[in-house]
Amino acid sequence: MTAVEIRKSWFGLARPLVLSLAVAQFMSMVTTPAAAEPKGDVVIAMPQLSQLFDPTAMIGATPHMVYDYIFDGLINLGPEGKYPALAESWTISPDGKQIDFKLRQGVKFQNGDPFSAEDVKFTFDRVMAPDSTHAYRRGFLDSMERVEVVDPFTVRFVLKEPWPAFFTTARYALTPIVPKKYFEQVGAKGFQDKPIGTGPFTLVGVKSGEWTKFQANENYWGGAPHIKTVTQRGVSEPFTRYAMLERGEADIVSGLTGPLLERIRGNPGIRVVSSRYSGTSGILFNKELFPEAADRRVRLAIAYAIDRKEIAEKIQGGVCQPATSMFTPGTFGYLAGLPQIPYDPAKAKALLAEAGIKPGHKVTFTIQTESFAAVPNVPQVLEAVAGNLEAVGFVVERKSVDNAAWLSMMRGGKPTGIFYSPISIPDDGGEVLNSYFVSWSGWTAKSINVSEYDEAFKEQIKEPDLEKRKMILQHFAKLESENLEDIPLLWCDTPFAASTKRIKAWQPSLGSGYHMNMKQVELAK
Amino acid sequence: MSLRFVVGRLLQALLTILLLSVIVFGLARLSGDPINLMAPMEASPEDIATIRASFGLDKPLPVQYWYFIRNAAEGDFGRSIKWDRSAAGMLIERFPATIILSITSMLFGLLLALPVGIWSAVKRDTWFDNVGKIVALAGQSMPTFWFGILLILFFSLYIPLFPTSGYGIDIHLVLPTVTLGAFVAASIMRVTRSAMLDALEADYVRTARSKGVPEWRVILVHALKNAAIPILTITALQAATILRGAVVTETVFSWPGIGKIAIDAVYGRDFPLVQASVMFMGVVFLTINLLVDMAYVLLDPRITYLRK
Numbered sequence: 060m061t062a063v064e065i066r067k068s069w070f071g072l073a074r075p076l077v078l079s080l081a082v083a084q085f086m087s088m089v090t091t092p093a094a095a096e097p098k099g100d101v102v103i104a105m106p107q108l109s110q111l112f113d114p115t116a117m118i119g120a121t122p123h124m125v126y127d128y129i130f131d132g133l134i135n136l137g138p139e140g141k142y143p144a145l146a147e148s149w150t151i152s153p154d155g156k157q158i159d160f161k162l163r164q165g166v167k168f169q170n171g172d173p174f175s176a177e178d179v180k181f182t183f184d185r186v187m188a189p190d191s192t193h194a195y196r197r198g199f200l201d202s203m204e205r206v207e208v209v210d211p212f213t214v215r216f217v218l219k220e221p222w223p224a225f226f227t228t229a230r231y232a233l234t235p236i237v238p239k240k241y242f243e244q245v246g247a248k249g250f251q252d253k254p255i256g257t258g259p260f261t262l263v264g265v266k267s268g269e270w271t272k273f274q275a276n277e278n279y280w281g282g283a284p285h286i287k288t289v290t291q292r293g294v295s296e297p298f299t300r301y302a303m304l305e306r307g308e309a310d311i312v313s314g315l316t317g318p319l320l321e322r323i324r325g326n327p328g329i330r331v332v333s334s335r336y337s338g339t340s341g342i343l344f345n346k347e348l349f350p351e352a353a354d355r356r357v358r359l360a361i362a363y364a365i366d367r368k369e370i371a372e373k374i375q376g377g378v379c380q381p382a383t384s385m386f387t388p389g390t391f392g393y394l395a396g397l398p399q400i401p402y403d404p405a406k407a408k409a410l411l412a413e414a415g416i417k418p419g420h421k422v423t424f425t426i427q428t429e430s431f432a433a434v435p436n437v438p439q440v441l442e443a444v445a446g447n448l449e450a451v452g453f454v455v456e457r458k459s460v461d462n463a464a465w466l467s468m469m470r471g472g473k474p475t476g477i478f479y480s481p482i483s484i485p486d487d488g489g490e491v492l493n494s495y496f497v498s499w500s501g502w503t504a505k506s507i508n509v510s511e512y513d514e515a516f517k518e519q520i521k522e523p524d525l526e527k528r529k530m531i532l533q534h535f536a537k538l539e540s541e542n543l544e545d546i547p548l549l550w551c552d553t554p555f556a557a558s559t560k561r562i563k564a565w566q567p568s569l570g571s572g573y574h575m576n577m578k579q580v581e582l583a584k
Numbered sequence: 585m586s587l588r589f590v591v592g593r594l595l596q597a598l599l600t601i602l603l604l605s606v607i608v609f610g611l612a613r614l615s616g617d618p619i620n621l622m623a624p625m626e627a628s629p630e631d632i633a634t635i636r637a638s639f640g641l642d643k644p645l646p647v648q649y650w651y652f653i654r655n656a657a658e659g660d661f662g663r664s665i666k667w668d669r670s671a672a673g674m675l676i677e678r679f680p681a682t683i684i685l686s687i688t689s690m691l692f693g694l695l696l697a698l699p700v701g702i703w704s705a706v707k708r709d710t711w712f713d714n715v716g717k718i719v720a721l722a723g724q725s726m727p728t729f730w731f732g733i734l735l736i737l738f739f740s741l742y743i744p745l746f747p748t749s750g751y752g753i754d755i756h757l758v759l760p761t762v763t764l765g766a767f768v769a770a771s772i773m774r775v776t777r778s779a780m781l782d783a784l785e786a787d788y789v790r791t792a793r794s795k796g797v798p799e800w801r802v803i804l805v806h807a808l809k810n811a812a813i814p815i816l817t818i819t820a821l822q823a824a825t826i827l828r829g830a831v832v833t834e835t836v837f838s839w840p841g842i843g844k845i846a847i848d849a850v851y852g853r854d855f856p857l858v859q860a861s862v863m864f865m866g867v868v869f870l871t872i873n874l875l876v877d878m879a880y881v882l883l884d885p886r887i888t889y890l891r892k
Contacts (some may be wrong), residue, residue: 063876110667118635120624197628251668267674268665269840294838302736302748463616463853470620494626
C-alpha cells in the first residue's frame, strides 16, 4: 500500500461522518498561511487550568489543552478528525511492523531551530525511557521496539507487532514533538519554565493556578493564527464564568453545566460551539456485589428502566444524545444502526420479576459529585439514573464520591454493585474494548469475562488492514449490543460558549474537549 | 503579662501546629491520591506506579510524614504536583491578595457592624433594632457563595457597575469585600448589640448618667469601652474565620488568594499544596489568637493570666 492510499483509507474510515470534500477543504485551510497579521486578545474562562508543559512527561490527559497551542504531533486533531501534521505521509511495511514517516520540511521551532527526524526520535525515546513518567509509556512499550532516523526527514518506527491503533488513537498519534537540541540544553525543569515547540502559539506568561497566556507564532508552518494572544483563565465557579462572558470579560467559556447552558441558549449574544463526540458513557455492574447482573434479563431490564432521552434533553440540554453503543459515531469501528433500547419501565419490571428480583431489592450505586472527562452534569445524570432504578423497584443505596475518591475506588477495583463509567476521547474502538470489555480490564470490576471479546481485542490490535480491523470491531459491537455487558448511556459533545459579537465562526476539534483548535478562531469585525 | 505566659502560649501553639500537621497529612491521604486523579483512565497500573514513585508517594506513610515535617521545618513544603512549583512559593505569592481582601472586608464589616450594633442596643426593641436583627440573621444564614453570586448578578450583570471577577486594588475589590464583609459583619453586629445592652444597664453607666455626662459620651466611652472585650473577642475570631470565608469568596470571584488555591488543591489531592496551605492558615489562625489573648491583658488589667 502506498502512503497516499493509506492516508486516504485511514481518513475515510476514521471519520465516517465527514465527506472527503470537507477534508480537502480543511487540508487546504491548515496549509494556507493566513493573509492578515494576527490581532486581538481572546480570553477563555475555564474551570481548570493545566500548566504542565513537558509533553514527554505527560501524567494526565488535561495538559492537551496547552499542548495544542505550543506543539504539533506527527498527526494533529482538527474539527474533521486527525490530519497529518509534522508527518506529511507514511508507508507501512507489508508485515505491518515498520512505519516510515516522511516529515514536513522547512518547519522551524519557535526558537528558530529547524525541525528534523532527530527531534521525533528524541521525543519518543523520552516517552519510552526507563525513568519516563509518561502516562502511556506502557502502551508505547508494548508495541514499539525503537525509533530510527533514516535521513533528516524520514523517521522509522520499528514495531514489535503491527500497530494500526497508533493512527486512530489520539493518545499515541498526537504525541507532541519537542526540540532535541533545546531540550538537552535546558533540561526538563528549564523546559517546563519555557517550553518550545513548532505549534501555532508560543507560551508567553504563566501565573500558577490563575492564567496562562499564549501568543501567535507568526511563522507557523500551517499559517499564522488569526488572533494575536490567547489567555486561559481558571475560574472554578460556573456562574462567574457565565457572567464573565455576558459582561465581555471573557470571549469563550468552557465547562458549561445544564442550567447555565439553558441561560446561554436563551442569550442571543452567546453562541454554543461543540467538540463533537468527545465522550461516551455506560452503566456497568460489579457482579461480586450484584450477582444477579450475570443474568442478561436483569441487565436488559435496567437498560429499559433508564430514560436516556429525558436525561439527554432535560439534564444535558441537548449536549448529549442517547447512545446505542459504547462506540460513538466518531469512534473507529462504530457500527451504525444498532437498536436503541427504549424507555419502558413496565417491561423492566416484568423482566426483573421473570429473573426473580422482587421489588425492594437492594443495590449500591455510585454518585459522582463532580463531572469527569467530557460528560457534563454527571451528578445530576446519576441522580436521575438512581431515580429510574428506584422507579422499577430497586432500593438504591447511593455512595457519593468526588473524582479523586472515585478514581481510587475504580483503580482499586472496588466499585459499587451498579456503577457509571465515562470514556473521554473515544476515538478508537480497540481502546474502548480494552478499557471496558476485555476480561483483564481494570475498569469493569473484573465482572466481564467474554472470550469472544478478548479474542476480538487480540485480533484487531495486530490487524494491519484497516478495513478488516474495522470489521472485527463492528462484529464486537454487534455482539455486545445483544449481550449488553455494559449498558450504553449517552454520547456527549463538549460545549463551549462563545461571544457572538467577538468570535467569528469556529469549530473545535472532533472527539475531544481538550483540543479547542484555537488557531482557527477569528475575531468578528 | 509575664514571660512565662508568653512562652507557655508559644509552646501550646507549637504543639497545636504539630497536631495539625498530623491531621492534615492523614486526612489528605484518606481518600484518593493525586496521581489516580491526574493520570488518564487508560494509563496502565505500572505507569501509574512509576509516576507515583517519582513524587515519593510510594514510600510508607510514616516515612512520607517524616520527610514532610523535616522539610517543613526548613520552610520547604515540597512542589505542588499539579502546578509543578514550590508550594510555599505559591502561597507567599498569593498571600498579599488574601491579606488585602481580608483587611478591606474586616473594615467593611466593622464599619457596618459597630454603628448598627451600638445603635440597636441604644434603640432596643424599636424598628431600627428589629431591622438590624433581621439583617444580622440574614447575614449569618446566607451562604457566602450564594450571596457572592447574587452580587455578581445584580451589580455586574443587571447594573453593570463592577467587574464580575479578577484581581485589582480598585473596583475589583468591591464585590468580594461586600461578600466577605457581610460574612463577618453579622456576628460582630449581634455580639456588639448584646455586649452594649449589658454595659448600658451596668451601675457605672447609671452613675455616669446621674453625674450628667452627655449621652453620646456615656454610650461611646463609658459603655463601649466596657463592652469592648466581647466585641474584640468576636472580631478576632472573625479575623481568623475570615480565612474560611475567603476560601469561598475567592473561588466565586476568582480572586487569586490562598483560599482559592487551597480549595483547588483539596479537590486535586495536591498533597504538598494542601499541606502547605492548611499549615499556613493554621499558623495565621494561631497567631491571631495569641495576639488577642495578649490584647485582653492590655485592654483589661483585671485579666493577668497569672496564677498564684
